[in-house]
Amino acid sequence: MFKVKYSHTNLIATDWRKIANFYIHVFGCVPVGPERQLSGQSLADGTGLFEPEIEGIHLRLPGYGEGGPTLEVFQYRHLRDAQENFANSRGFTHIAFEVSDVEAVCAKVIAAGGWLLGRLARQLVEGVGICTFVYVRDPDRNIIEVQSWEAL
Template sequence: MAVLGMLHVGLTVSDLDRAVDWYCRVLGLKEVHRQTGDNDYTRTLVGVPGAALRVAQLALPGQGPVWPSSHTVELIEYIREPGGHIASPPNDVGASHLAFVVDDIEAVCARVISSGAALRNPPVTVTAGINRGGRACYLHDPDGHTLELMEYGAERAAALRGEA
């Protein structure tokens, strides 16, 4: 028995339409499916009695359905039984982040800033480790989720393409 693959990463958001717009417009993801979960199995699955959800599934740019999933990011809005907002610094146990590879970190950061979202730090050059030579930054989406942007250096990009 083994894990067969990654299905998706789910993020709870306060406003599904706003979140879908932001992830598609600012990061370039594409919406592939939307649905409502207002049934007993969903309430049991999430462990929130009375919950009803709106869900959008987003794919990475250029990504079609790839087994085992058609999408990489799932955005979830609780339309009944919403919770509160949490803010967790990256060093808190249980904190998480979602990382994206980009081809032009400065351009994506400019879109992030112009969208009203906040960079946690400007892009920094990675000076050690497997991504040495790349550039990276952390930011917060409109709901406060921590995201990472990584622009690979030439050596790492070539290795991942099988050219090194």
């Protein structure tokens, strides 16, 4: 049997510094390690791309200590546009942050260049609790769920 440990989620940005700053200032993510500028044959081999060049940074996700999972915010020199995702799109659609004040975080999202995708809602999840949540978008239109939980 082999060991498995969650490492990171990658987010490709149009301007990696702008998007990294959004997650740092709105959600309290923390830069870890050096800024990265990567290219060459090993990157081409691993990604399956022809002559890729990327730069960016890893951000430690809030609520985790040293060695916790990160959000990898990278920008490719040659960016391929993709269809915009929605909450019901196939594949990975959003990242979620549990917060103590959903409305306050939504105000920070808007002030930092993001916007609300939905409106504040409360959902009973039997056996778990009540989730107050809303979907928002970051400045690059990526979906983020902002949520808080109350016990039953």
